[in-house]
Amino acid sequence: MITIGQFWHALWLSLVVSGLATVISALIGIPLGTLLSEFDFRGKGAVLTVVHTFMALPPVVVGVFTFLIIMRSGPLGSIGIVYTPAAMVLVQVILAAPIVTGFTHASLQVVDPRLGLAARSLGATRMQAVLVKMREARPGLIAAIIAGFGRVIAEVGAVTIVGGAISSQTDTLTTLVVKLTRQGQPGLSLLVGAVLLFIALIVNIFLTRLQADRGKRKVQERVTGYVS
Amino acid sequence: MxxxxxxxxxxxxxxxxxxxxxxxxxxxxxxxxxxxxxxxxxxxxxxxxxxxxxxxxxxxxxxxxxxxxxxxxxxxxxxxxxxxxxxxxxxxxxxxxxxxxxxxxxxxxxxxxxxxxxxxxxxxxxxxxxxxxxxxxxxxxxxxxxxxxxxxxxxxxxxxxxxxxxxxxxxxxxxxxxxxxxxxxxxxxxxxxxxxxxxxxxxxxxxxxxxEFVARFVGMSNLYEGLVEACEEGLARVSVQGRGLFAVAEIDCGEKVKVGIRPEDVTLVPADEVDRPTSSMNSFTGKVTDVEARGPVARVTVACPFPLVAAITTRSLDELEIAGGAEIGVRFKATALVVFGEAE
Incomplete structure (x- = not known):
C-alpha cells in the first residue's frame, strides 16, 4: 500500500532531483556546446561524436555503470552516495548533459556566423561576440534545456538502479508508477502518471515563455535604459 | 610591396x-x-x-x-x-x-x-x-x-x-x-x-x-590595338585598322599601343556635317551596324571600320534619324582618346 505521504515525497524528490540535474546539465552542456560550436581545437570531431552517441545512451546501462562505480565496493564507494538522491542526480546529469550539449551545438551552428563578425566589427570581444550568437540561438538553447529535463523527469531505469526506489527515501514519481502497477493498482498508477505529465506541462509552459520574445518594453528598457 | x-x-x-x-x-x-x-x-x-x-x-x-x-x-x-x-x-x-x-x-x-x-x-x-x-x-x-x-x-x-x-x-x-x-x-x-x-x-x-583591365571595368568599352605613326608636341597619331586617330599623349613613334575611348565621349553628327570645322580632331564617317536603345541612353555601333560604340541620348537618336546601315558622322576629341600601355 502506498500512503499519501509517500506520494508527496516522491513528487518532491522528482522535482528536486530532475530540476537539479537539469540545472547542472545546463551549466555543463551550454558552455560545452558553445565551445564545440564556436572554437576549433584538436579532437573536436571526436568529442562531438562522443556527445552525439551519449545523447542516445540507454538509461539502464548508465544506471548499471554508475552503480558499479559508486557501490560500496566500487572505485568511488567511499563517498557513500549509492541509494541516495545524490546518486540519482549524478545519473541524471550523465543522461541530460549530452543532450543539452548536442542541442546547444546544433542551435549555434545555424546562427549566421557573420553576426559574430558584425559584433566584433562593432567592438565586441571574442566572448561578447559569442554571447551575441548565443542570444540569437536562445530558442534553441531553451529547447536544449526542455529536452534535457524531458529526458530525466521521465526516466525510471537508471534512478531505480542507483537510488534503489526506497519508499519515502529514493522513490520518484516514475518509480512509484512502476510499483503501483506491480501492486495491481493501475488506476492509481495512471493518476501518478498524469501528475508527471502535468509537471512536464507546467515546466514547458514556463520555459516556452522564456523562449518567446520578451516584451518590447522590457527589451528597450534593457538596452537603452529608458522607455520612450 | x-x-x-x-x-x-x-x-x-x-x-x-x-x-x-x-x-x-x-x-x-x-x-x-x-x-x-x-x-x-x-x-x-x-x-x-x-x-x-x-x-x-x-x-x-x-x-x-x-x-x-x-x-x-x-x-x-x-x-x-x-x-x-x-x-x-x-x-x-x-x-x-x-x-x-x-x-x-x-x-x-x-x-x-x-x-x-x-x-x-x-x-x-x-x-x-x-x-x-x-x-x-x-x-x-x-x-x-x-x-x-x-x-x-x-x-x-x-x-x-x-x-x-x-x-x-x-x-x-x-x-x-x-x-x-x-x-x-x-x-x-x-x-x-x-x-x-x-x-x-x-x-x-x-x-x-x-x-586595359581598369579601362574595361570603368566602362571604357571601345578598346583597340594600334600603332603610333607620328608623335610631336604631345600629339600622337595612332593607326587603328588603317585609320589614323589623334590622341594627346607623349609616346614614341612605331610603338604598339592600346587605345580606348568612352562611349559617352563619342559624338554623332549627320554624315554631311562631318567636314564642318570643330574642336574634335577625330572626325570621320562610318556605317551604323547596330542600335541598342536602353531607356534614356542609346548605344550606337558604327563601323569605322573598327566597331566604335557611341552612347547618345535616345532623343538625339530620334533627331539624327539613325538606323542600321545608314552613313553617320563620328567625332571625338584627341583628349578623349586614351593611350595606355603596350599592346600584347
Whole structure:
C-alpha cells in the first residue's frame, strides 16, 4: 500500500532531483556546446561524436555503470552516495548533459556566423561576440534545456538502479508508477502518471515563455535604459 | 610591396569586381582577419596580428558596415546601442546618443520596432546608424548598399556621404559599382586580383585608366590595338585598322599601343556635317551596324571600320534619324582618346 505521504515525497524528490540535474546539465552542456560550436581545437570531431552517441545512451546501462562505480565496493564507494538522491542526480546529469550539449551545438551552428563578425566589427570581444550568437540561438538553447529535463523527469531505469526506489527515501514519481502497477493498482498508477505529465506541462509552459520574445518594453528598457 | 594608405578624414573608395579581394582587405583592416603577409598600420603603429585586449583596443576605434544589415535579434534601438554597450557607455548617455543617431538617419519613430519588421532600406539604415553612433575614427563599409533598389541606394549614398563629410570621418568604402565609387570616394583605388591596379581621383580613373583591365571595368568599352605613326608636341597619331586617330599623349613613334575611348565621349553628327570645322580632331564617317536603345541612353555601333560604340541620348537618336546601315558622322576629341600601355 502506498500512503499519501509517500506520494508527496516522491513528487518532491522528482522535482528536486530532475530540476537539479537539469540545472547542472545546463551549466555543463551550454558552455560545452558553445565551445564545440564556436572554437576549433584538436579532437573536436571526436568529442562531438562522443556527445552525439551519449545523447542516445540507454538509461539502464548508465544506471548499471554508475552503480558499479559508486557501490560500496566500487572505485568511488567511499563517498557513500549509492541509494541516495545524490546518486540519482549524478545519473541524471550523465543522461541530460549530452543532450543539452548536442542541442546547444546544433542551435549555434545555424546562427549566421557573420553576426559574430558584425559584433566584433562593432567592438565586441571574442566572448561578447559569442554571447551575441548565443542570444540569437536562445530558442534553441531553451529547447536544449526542455529536452534535457524531458529526458530525466521521465526516466525510471537508471534512478531505480542507483537510488534503489526506497519508499519515502529514493522513490520518484516514475518509480512509484512502476510499483503501483506491480501492486495491481493501475488506476492509481495512471493518476501518478498524469501528475508527471502535468509537471512536464507546467515546466514547458514556463520555459516556452522564456523562449518567446520578451516584451518590447522590457527589451528597450534593457538596452537603452529608458522607455520612450 | 604594394601599399595602401588612407589619410585621416579621407573617404577612399575601393573599386573592383567580385573576387578581387575587396572584402578581405576590409576584414584585414578591421583585424578580423590576419594577413598572410604584410602589415597593417594604424596611425603608424603596427597592429598586425594583435590579439585579445590589444586587438580590441584598436578595433574599438573602428566600425564596419556589411553588405547585409546583419542586425541582431531585438529592437532598432537595441541594435544601435550595441557598440556603445560593449564600450560600457553609461545607460543615460547611451540612450541619448542612440535617440540622436536614429533621428539623424530618419528613424526616430522606429526606435522600438523589432528588426524583423523593417524594410531592406530601413534595415541597412539601422546598420549604418549602429556603426556611426560609435563615432569611430575609421568607418569601413563593405558594399553596404549593393542589395538595395536604386532610389533607396541613392538616398543612402547621399546621406552617408554627407554624414562622413560633415564629421570629417575617415572611411574605406568598398564597391563594385563605378558610379558609387565616384559618388562616395574622395579618391578611388581599383583592385584587380588582390593587387592595386590604379589609384587616383574619379576623373583620372575614368578618363586615364592605367591598364586595359581598369579601362574595361570603368566602362571604357571601345578598346583597340594600334600603332603610333607620328608623335610631336604631345600629339600622337595612332593607326587603328588603317585609320589614323589623334590622341594627346607623349609616346614614341612605331610603338604598339592600346587605345580606348568612352562611349559617352563619342559624338554623332549627320554624315554631311562631318567636314564642318570643330574642336574634335577625330572626325570621320562610318556605317551604323547596330542600335541598342536602353531607356534614356542609346548605344550606337558604327563601323569605322573598327566597331566604335557611341552612347547618345535616345532623343538625339530620334533627331539624327539613325538606323542600321545608314552613313553617320563620328567625332571625338584627341583628349578623349586614351593611350595606355603596350599592346600584347
Amino acid at each position: 604594394e601599399r595602401l594608405e588612407v589619410q585621416q578624414g579621407e573617404v577612399l573608395a575601393v573599386l573592383g569586381p567580385s573576387g578581387s579581394g575587396k572584402s578581405v582587405l576590409l576584414r584585414t583592416l578591421n583585424l578580423l582577419e590576419r594577413p598572410s603577409g604584410g602589415t597593417v598600420r594604424f596611425y603608424g603603429q603596427d597592429v598586425t596580428g594583435l590579439e585579445g585586449r590589444e586587438r580590441t583596443a584598436v578595433t574599438r576605434r573602428m566600425a564596419m558596415v556589411f553588405q547585409d544589415p546583419l542586425l541582431f535579434h531585438g529592437t532598432v534601438a537595441g541594435n544601435v546601442a550595441y557598440g556603445l554597450k560593449v564600450r560600457k557607455v553609461a545607460a543615460e548617455e547611451r540612450a541619448g546618443r542612440v535617440a540622436n543617431m536614429l533621428a539623424g538617419v530618419g528613424l526616430g519613430d522606429r526606435s522600438g520596432a523589432y528588426v524583423q519588421s523593417l524594410s531592406g532600406g530601413e534595415a541597412q539604415r539601422v546598420a549604418v546608424a549602429r556603426a556611426l553612433v560609435i563615432e569611430p575614427e575609421v568607418l569601413l563599409l563593405d558594399e553596404p548598399f549593393a542589395n538595395l533598389d536604386a532610389p533607396t541606394r541613392h538616398t543612402l549614398q547621399e546621406e552617408t556621404r554627407d554624414i562622413l563629410r560633415d564629421r570629417g570621418m575617415t572611411a574605406v568604402f568598398v564597391t563594385h559599382d563605378q558610379d558609387e565609387a565616384s559618388r562616395m570616394g574622395d579618391r578611388i583605388l581599383v583592385l584587380h586580383d588582390g593587387s592595386i591596379a590604379q589609384e587616383g581621383g574619379a576623373r583620372e580613373i575614368f578618363y586615364r585608366p592605367a591598364t
